[in-house]
Amino acid sequence: MDDTADEILKGDAAHVWHPYSAASSTQPPLPVIGARGVELELADGRILTDGMSSWWCAIHGYNHPSLNAAAHAQLDRMSHVMFGGLTHPSAVDLCQKLVALTHDSLSRVFLSDSGSVAVEVAIKMALQYWHGKKSGPRNRMLTVRNGYHGDTFGAMAVCDPDTGMHHLFTENLTPHFFAPAPPSGFTAAITPEHTSDIESILREHHNAIAAVILEPVVQGAGGMRFYSPAYLQKLRDLCDHWDVLLIFDEIATGFGRTGKMFALEHAGVVPDILCLGKALTGGYLSLAATLCSEQVANDVSEGGAGAFMHGPTFMGNPLACAVACASIDLLLATPWEQKVASIESWLQQGLEPAKALAGVHDVRVLGAIGVIELVEPCDMHVLQSMLIEQGIWIRPFGRLVYTMPPFIVEQVQAEKITAGMVAAVTGYLEQLQK
Ligand SMILES: *Cc1c(COP(=O)(O)O)cnc(C)c1O
Numbered sequence: 001m002d003d004t005a006d007e008i009l010k011g012d013a014a015h016v017w018h019p020y021s022a023a024s025s026t027q028p029p030l031p032v033i034g035a036r037g038v039e040l041e042l043a044d045g046r047i048l049t050d051g052m053s054s055w056w057c058a059i060h061g062y063n064h065p066s067l068n069a070a071a072h073a074q075l076d077r078m079s080h081v082m083f084g085g086l087t088h089p090s091a092v093d094l095c096q097k098l099v100a101l102t103h104d105s106l107s108r109v110f111l112s113d114s115g116s117v118a119v120e121v122a123i124k125m126a127l128q129y130w131h132g133k134k135s136g137p138r139n140r141m142l143t144v145r146n147g148y149h150g151d152t153f154g155a156m157a158v159c160d161p162d163t164g165m166h167h168l169f170t171e172n173l174t175p176h177f178f179a180p181a182p183p184s185g186f187t188a189a190i191t192p193e194h195t196s197d198i199e200s201i202l203r204e205h206h207n208a209i210a211a212v213i214l215e216p217v218v219q220g221a222g223g224m225r226f227y228s229p230a231y232l233q234k235l236r237d238l239c240d241h242w243d244v245l246l247i248f249d250e251i252a253t254g255f256g257r258t259g260k261m262f263a264l265e266h267a268g269v270v271p272d273i274l275c276l277g278k279a280l281t282g283g284y285l286s287l288a289a290t291l292c293s294e295q296v297a298n299d300v301s302e303g304g305a306g307a308f309m310h311g312p313t314f315m316g317n318p319l320a321c322a323v324a325c326a327s328i329d330l331l332l333a334t335p336w337e338q339k340v341a342s343i344e345s346w347l348q349q350g351l352e353p354a355k356a357l358a359g360v361h362d363v364r365v366l367g368a369i370g371v372i373e374l375v376e377p378c379d380m381h382v383l384q385s386m387l388i389e390q391g392i393w394i395r396p397f398g399r400l401v402y403t404m405p406p407f408i409v410e411q412v413q414a415e416k417i418t419a420g421m422v423a424a425v426t427g428y429l430e431q432l433q434k
Helices: 005-015 065-077 089-101 115-131 166-172 192-205 229-242 294-302 318-333 336-356 380-389 411-433
Strands: 032-036 039-042 047-050 106-112 140-144 177-179 209-214 245-249 273-276 288-293 360-366 369-374 400-403
Touching (some): 047 411, 065 318, 089 106, 089 318, 106 115, 106 294, 115 245, 115 273, 115 288, 140 192, 192 229, 209 229, 229 245, 288 294, 336 360, 336 369, 336 411, 369 411, 400 411
Parallel strands (some): 140 209
Antiparallel strands (some): 032 039, 039 047, 273 288, 369 400
16 A cells, blocks of 8 residues: 555544544544654654653564564564464573573463463463362452553453443453552552551452452553552562462563563562563564463363363464564663663653643653653643654553653653653643643
């Protein structure tokens, strides 16, 4: 098809559905015809500096020569082969790398095609784990408010009931247990009151609860909230005490984003099951992984079914695995920890002026994540176009205007992103006053 903006938009408006959008939205998307480094090239010739990493994924930026080379090499060998009864070097290589990168106790890897499915797999593992047990099956999950775990039904049932729109699907969602969200703030003190609800739910219902699931340290799409690693230490103790599995969803936080390779390292806590996705392939292809301990793997396998009952058609897709391996190698070959620390300080300095704005509730930064939280939900389309005028790609939602740039971002580009965010938010809030 034609690469002109008009042609693309005409086709898009006629037939294409976008995430969380009406079928024919009055707000057309921006046609992108190329991307390299931290820049997106639009069909009308404009260039935007990317502050989103395409929803946490593109940590190495776009069109990276090493990732391109890995994809080409695998393409010439084979793009796909079924994973039932067959295996291949890229999948084995990737699973070895994931086991080496995470804690020793996480030693089994189940590959799937998206984050939501990785969460479904984690929940199913927890349910099957209890199946063969004398204490009998357990079919409920326990989680905290403000969580986001994906859009499929199992994942949706553990998303925040309000932002996850549970009322639309009441009859179709398993009713799980929800405790209050951890208190805001990476350095916030954790007192016994903060875990008293979760503790009483566990005391009363532990025989029905298969696992606790939550996003460690950073709650992403449920509010871009940061909380103290100490909360996770307390939670690990509670799960051990009440003999309930612990699942960490690191789909957003994994691969360096919070300043550690995985956010769980801030707490020194190891879950029984770990979900990875998003940045796994550096944003090239859809791939996710669910890791678990040998004990979980054994008990799942020895339970009633004698096997883990899941198997996506595209499980272990070789192209995706090959790029994931290259992405991990690339990350490890760079001083990513220092780079994320630099990005953290650039974001802190750059977003600081937003703190003084009336209409801004909070400004917070952790690792390569910077958030401006407004007092009131924004008109996303108005603010979005103001951000684009600043030459940056930032996608606000609700009260949040946030950035998680690719790790290759340079200081001038980071400053362009933060200055653009502050200018757009300033302009937007001023316009509201009129
Ligand atoms: C994005 C996300 C998911 C869902 O991943 P998809 O690839 O969109 O299905 C699950 N959990 C967390 C924490 C996420 O950020």
